[in-house]
Amino acid sequence: MARRKETKVDHSAFDRAGARVFDNPLVTEVSDSYLEYAFSVIHSRALPDARDGLKPVHRRILYAMHEAGFRPDRPHVKSARVVGDVMGRYHPHGDTAIYDAMVRMAQDFSLNVPLIDGHGNFGSPDDGPAAARYTETRMSREAMLLVGELGEETVDVEPNYDGSLTQPTVLPAAFPNLLVNGTSGIAVGMATNMIPHNLGEVVSAARWLIRHPDATLDKLMEFVPGPDLPTGGLLLGLDEVRRAYETGRGVVRMRAKVEIGPLEGSRGRQAITVVELPYGVGGEKVIAAITNEVNKTKRLTGIADVKDLTDRENGTRLVIECKVGVNPQALLADLYRLTPLEQSFGVNNLVLVDGQPRTLGLKALLEVFLAHRYEVVTRRSAYRRRKREERLHLVDGLLIALLDIDRVVKLIRASEDAQAAKDGLMRKFKLSEIQAGYILDTPLRRLTRYDRLELEAEQEKLRAEIAELSTILDDEKVLKKLVSGELAAVVKQFGVPRRTTLVDGDLKEVLAASVPAGPLEVADDPCQVILSATGLVARTAAESEEAAEGRRRHGRVRHDAVRAVVPSTARGRVLLVTSAGRAFKVDVLPLPVLPEQSGTVSLRGGMSAAELVPLEPGEAVVGLAPLGPVAEGSPGLALGTRHGVVKVCAPDWPVRSDEFEVIGLREGDEVVGATWLTDGAESLAFLTSGASLLRFPAGLVRPQGLKGGGMAGIALPDGAQVVFFGAVRTDDLVHGEPMVVTSTGATVKVTPFAAYPAKGRATAGVRAHRFLKGETDVVVGWIGPRPVGSTANGEAVELPAADPRRDGSGFAVMLGPAVVGHQFDRE
Numbered sequence: 067m068a069r070r071k072e073t074k075v076d077h078s079a080f081d082r083a084g085a086r087v088f089d090n091p092l093v094t095e096v097s098d099s100y101l102e103y104a105f106s107v108i109h110s111r112a113l114p115d116a117r118d119g120l121k122p123v124h125r126r127i128l129y130a131m132h133e134a135g136f137r138p139d140r141p142h143v144k145s146a147r148v149v150g151d152v153m154g155r156y157h158p159h160g161d162t163a164i165y166d167a168m169v170r171m172a173q174d175f176s177l178n179v180p181l182i183d184g185h186g187n188f189g190s191p192d193d194g195p196a197a198a199r200y201t202e203t204r205m206s207r208e209a210m211l212l213v214g215e216l217g218e219e220t221v222d223v224e225p226n227y228d229g230s231l232t233q234p235t236v237l238p239a240a241f242p243n244l245l246v247n248g249t250s251g252i253a254v255g256m257a258t259n260m261i262p263h264n265l266g267e268v269v270s271a272a273r274w275l276i277r278h279p280d281a282t283l284d285k286l287m288e289f290v291p292g293p294d295l296p297t298g299g300l301l302l303g304l305d306e307v308r309r310a311y312e313t314g315r316g317v318v319r320m321r322a323k324v325e326i327g328p329l330e331g332s333r334g335r336q337a338i339t340v341v342e343l344p345y346g347v348g349g350e351k352v353i354a355a356i357t358n359e360v361n362k363t364k365r366l367t368g369i370a371d372v373k374d375l376t377d378r379e380n381g382t383r384l385v386i387e388c389k390v391g392v393n394p395q396a397l398l399a400d401l402y403r404l405t406p407l408e409q410s411f412g413v414n415n416l417v418l419v420d421g422q423p424r425t426l427g428l429k430a431l432l433e434v435f436l437a438h439r440y441e442v443v444t445r446r447s448a449y450r451r452r453k454r455e456e457r458l459h460l461v462d463g464l465l466i467a468l469l470d471i472d473r474v475v476k477l478i479r480a481s482e483d484a485q486a487a488k489d490g491l492m493r494k495f496k497l498s499e500i501q502a503g504y505i506l507d508t509p510l511r512r513l514t515r516y517d518r519l520e521l522e523a524e525q526e527k528l529r530a531e532i533a534e535l536s537t538i539l540d541d542e543k544v545l546k547k548l549v550s551g552e553l554a555a556v557v558k559q560f561g562v563p564r565r566t567t568l569v570d571g572d573l574k575e576v577l578a579a580s581v582p583a584g585p586l587e588v589a590d591d592p593c594q595v596i597l598s599a600t601g602l603v604a605r606t607a608a609e610s611e612e613a614a615e616g617r618r619r620h621g622r623v624r625h626d627a628v629r630a631v632v633p634s635t636a637r638g639r640v641l642l643v644t645s646a647g648r649a650f651k652v653d654v655l656p657l658p659v660l661p662e663q664s665g666t667v668s669l670r671g672g673m674s675a676a677e678l679v680p681l682e683p684g685e686a687v688v689g690l691a692p693l694g695p696v697a698e699g700s701p702g703l704a705l706g707t708r709h710g711v712v713k714v715c716a717p718d719w720p721v722r723s724d725e726f727e728v729i730g731l732r733e734g735d736e737v738v739g740a741t742w743l744t745d746g747a748e749s750l751a752f753l754t755s756g757a758s759l760l761r762f763p764a765g766l767v768r769p770q771g772l773k774g775g776g777m778a779g780i781a782l783p784d785g786a787q788v789v790f791f792g793a794v795r796t797d798d799l800v801h802g803e804p805m806v807v808t809s810t811g812a813t814v815k816v817t818p819f820a821a822y823p824a825k826g827r828a829t830a831g832v833r834a835h836r837f838l839k840g841e842t843d844v845v846v847g848w849i850g851p852r853p854v855g856s857t858a859n860g861e862a863v864e865l866p867a868a869d870p871r872r873d874g875s876g877f878a879v880m881l882g883p884a885v886v887g888h889q890f891d892r893e
Contacts, residue, residue, distance in 0.1 A: 112251035113258055116417040116424075116431060117438035118212060118237040119244025121251055123167045126156040128181065129233055131205050132213045142185050142202035149198050158227050161198070169195045172203065176346075177247040178262045178296050179560065181209040191297075191348030208560055211240040218449045220442045238442045241556045242268050242435045244417065245428075248293075256423055258416040261318065261345070264294035266561040272432050273550045283312055283429055290428065291568055292318075297382075298342035298565040299323050307568075311428035314415035320344035322352075322407040323567065326394045326656050328724070329387055335370075336394045336656055338401070340384035342565075344409040349374050349384050355405040356386070365404055368392035391637055393588050394656050439549045444539060451535040458528040461521050463501025464508065468518045470495075474505070588655060590637040595654055597642075597690050599627040599887035600860050602672030605657040606892070608636035623668040625860035627887030630690040632742055641691035641719070642679055643703065643740035647729040649719075650679040651693065667890045670860065679725075689740025693719070701746040702769050703728060705776065706791025709735045712750060712779030712827070714743065716769040730775040739791030748793040749824065752779055753834065753847035756786035759806060759872075760831030761824050764793060778828035790847035794819060801851035805868060807886045808835040808876065809846040809855075814883070815876030816868045819849060836875045848886035855883025 114121050120128070130152045136143055149164045157164055170176050172184035175191055186201035195201060205213075215238040223232040248262040271289035275281050292307045300321040301307070310316025323342035329335045343349065353374060359366035368389050375383040386401070388394050402408040416425050419434055426434065467474045477494065481487035484506060491502040511517075537544050591608035602625055634640050634654050642650045658673050675687035691703050703715045705728065715728045729737065741748075743764055751761045760780045767777065780788065794804050796819070804819040815835050825831055835844055846855075855863035863884075866877040 113256070113416060113418050113423055114244055114249045114251065114260075115236050116244060116419050116426065116434040118239035119242070119247060119249060120212075120237060121167075121249065123152075123157055123159070123164060124171060124181075125237055126233060127152050127164065127168050127171070128205065128209055128213055128237065129216075130156055131203075131209075132216065136204045138183060138205060138207045138210065140204060142183070142204050144199065145184075145186075145201045145203045146198040148203055155231055156226050156233050165195075165198045168203065171209075175296050178294065178562075179206075179208045179241075179243070179246050179265060181206055181212070181243075181247075183207075191343070191346060192350040193348075208241075211556060211560075212237045212243060214238065214240065215442060215446055218446045220445045220449070236438070238446075239435070239438065240552060241265065241560075242272060242432065244435070245431055256416055257414060259412055259414045260417075261293040261411055261413055262295055263290060264562075264564050266557045267291070267294065267564070268432075269553045269557045269561075271428075272436060273553055275429070275432050276436060276546045276550045281429070283308070283427070286429055286432070287311065293566065294564050295320065295345040295566045297345050297347075298567075299344050300567050300569055302569045304568060304570045310413040310415075314413075314425035314427045314430075316413045318411050318413060320409050320411055321402060322347075324398060324407075326398070328653055329385075335390055336388040336392070336653060338386040338388065338394050338398055340386070340407065341382055343382055343384075344406065345411065347406045347409060349376055349382065352384060352406050356401070359404050366400055368397045391588055391590070391655075395658075436549070439553075440545060443545060443549055443552075447535045447538045447545075451532055451539070454528050454532050454535070458525065458532065459498070460501060460504045461525050461528065463497050464505060464512075465518070465521055465525065466495055466497065466501075467491075467505045468521070478506070588636045590635045592696075593634060593636050593654065595632050595634050595640045595657065595690060595692075596628055596660070596667065596669060596672075596890065597630040597675070597687065598625050598669040598672060598860075599629045599856060599885035600625050600669075600858065601675050601686060602669040603642070603652075603657060603675050603678060603687070604660050604669045604672035605634070605636075605654055606667075607659050622854065622862040623666060623670065624862070625670045625672065625856070626666050626668045626862070626889060627854045627856040627860075627885055628667065628669070628890040629688075629887050630741070631890060632690045632692040633696045634692055635694070635696070638696070639693045641693055641703075642675065642687050643689040643691065643705070643728060643737065644679070644681065644685050645688050645736045645738070646682065646685045647705075647727050647731045647737050648685075649691075649726055649728045651719075651724040652678055665891060667892055688737055689742070691717075691740070691742045697742075699745065701743050701764070704741050704743055704748075704750055704764060704767070704791075704793045705729050705737050706739045706750070706752060706779055706788060707731065707735045707776070708738050708787050710752065710754075710778065710780040710782045710788055711735065711776040712752075712767055712791070713774060713776030714764065714767045714769045715774070716771060718771065720772075726772060728772055730773055732775070738788050741791075741793035743793055744795075747797070748795050750779070751790075751792055751794050751819075751849045752788055752831065753790040753806070753808065753844065753849065754780065754782060754786050754831075755789050755843040755845070756783060757808065757833055757835035757837065757844050758786070758831040759822050759834040759849075760829060761794070761819075761822055762827045763824070766827045781828055781830045783830075789844055790849060792849055794849050796820070798851060801888070804849060804851050805853050806834060806872075807846070807848045807853045807855070807865065807883075808844050809879075809882040809886075810835070810837065810841045810843065810876070811845050811882045812841060812878060813838060813876035814855075814866055814879050815874055816853065816865055817872050817874070818868060818870065821870060821872040833873045836873050838875050846883055846886055850888045852889040853886055854889045855886050857881075858884040 131148055134151055149161050152164050153161055168182060169188050172180055172182035172188045174180050182203055183206040184201060184203050187196040189195035220238045222235045224235050226233050245263045245268045246265050248260040250259045267290045271286045274289060292301055292304055300323055302319040302321055306316050306318050322340050322344055325339045325341055329337040353372050356372050360369055370387040370389045373385045375385055388397055416423055477490045478487045481490055487506060488502045491497050491505060538548060588608055593608045594606045597603055632640055636655055638654050639651050640654060642652050658671050697717060700717060701714060702717045705713045713729050720726050746764050748764045749761045750764050753759050806817045806819050808815050822832055853865060855865050857863060863881060
């Protein structure tokens, strides 16, 4: 055991040896002050300070670069030079450890806000960096926010390892670097592992905490809902995130972000494309794990090939090719389970507070940072006030001399030496020694009338600045407002949108919900593709996917208003038709499978059509059409436009194109309805905003090719437009009699379709809704069997009972439907 004795000890001995204090053979006599130093060496070398979020090696790297002038406005320098400066001046450890720490500060996949601007190969999640002699470096603009106030006595300094220089104990840190960039490290018997966050979100929470010191964690999480990782991806289970924010410890689950779609250059085959990886996971690691699971353990099946197409232009792109007939959703669940595409991150917010290790939650971390900023701004303001007071003192003395410059010059010329002149100035003009010396040092060219005006302006400016700085130092509210404003300025300059998508809910429930039902490989059995009135697409299960029959549903459920149903097969394709007159061929297999329950079908678990096809702003999917053998014998696809044009598009689709136009639209026009004709015996029906309904046989419209612009369907008066178009069958005994639904928002009316006589094409039709006072237009219309109404979010809206009067005014309602469709049941 080492004896305690006040004696001079070589402090670098412990750094070189890297051993515990009491077991270090290089030291036999240890002072009390050195015990404190040794504790800091052991425990703080790998733990970050809660104030600036930096470990000693990172702090010393930034300070050394700042002192050497390796700043954003200067050229890059060799990394080896920086490493040498840091090692020789402040951090007497191995050059490899210093370079590794510097490299991490330059990696945009490791930090949300990189602190080093590097040139050259600084590594990837899979590979290490080039040697220090090859790479070049300088400080980033963001790093200047950490060191920018060092010259204003804002933080304490301490001697370096040999006492020849001084170094800051902490950096001023103008933004919460610890939360924004995260960190990791291992000390003696303890470890820290902090996850990165979004700069703008953290600053918003900090500014709220400035104004509301008693803010709850739930309120702070409105600003910081969860971590934001540099590599993006998904973060699952916000309940675990809240636990980590509350206690400082927790486990969050990260997941890669993928895109599922047809493989380019392949017909019918699907591919899973990974576009964002979990934090700290590289593409090579994922490919190696997939290869091992496919070739050795045999736990992964259904994969044809894996390609890494990652480049600088497109970013991360790992393409996992599925075999024919493989359900990509089921394969993706296996990939998440067996490969690093899903990883856990153990949060442990262990940091140094006043030199002691503590585990802090989100609010405590923000409070420590804000307390640090209050101290920094206070010391900075005191320093600036002192400097301005010193300058004001000199300006005041110079102005006194300028008021009687002739006497001043005469006194100086009559003096024996400089000291006598100084004493004379102090005695006759009541100046201080500093003022008198400054006057003697001032060149004669400054003693002009113009310079006097400049000095008086400077005097006023200095007094105003001193008063402002005094207000900051004397009023805590002003201090907090200043700190909040400076934080907002940082976000305005360097803030970026959130990269990581958060998936709310309990982690176990989220993971259970992400496991798709059904087998990995699906036979090409018949199924049905369904489009809801709210824009969701899904399919029924094929025979090879069917599970045991569930309980029958009772009553209505969300998103049960169906717009279109077409037959297909599990490996087949369907056509999605948009309001812009475009059609897209879409594979059926990747569509979400509706639960095998009898009763009313709901597309609540369906996929938004915008996720399937690239829609332009304002464009929506308005209809479906089958492809392949199930579509044979049909005259084609019936389309109706907003301006009253009708077209039957012959089903002669392009073979090699998955996107094409099905109607030539005039400027300002759009498709309002697209219905697949089974045999041409349907009636085509238009419903206008002026409450006119026109029906005529589909046989009156001659089929046209893709380029055709259609023909006149309904005659519209000025200001009117079509709100509904569809093909209606009157001989469907299974689903019953078709009904007409019209809604003005204030009144809703349901009428049997049979009440409206057929008219000729291009005529005006008959009235379907009589407007009451204040009503001007039909805003929602629909024609078909078993109608049901919904809000835009899929909530059920009850429709009134049928009214046999075709020109009735309808029933007054509190809430009219936003969309109308038909109810679709499975027995």
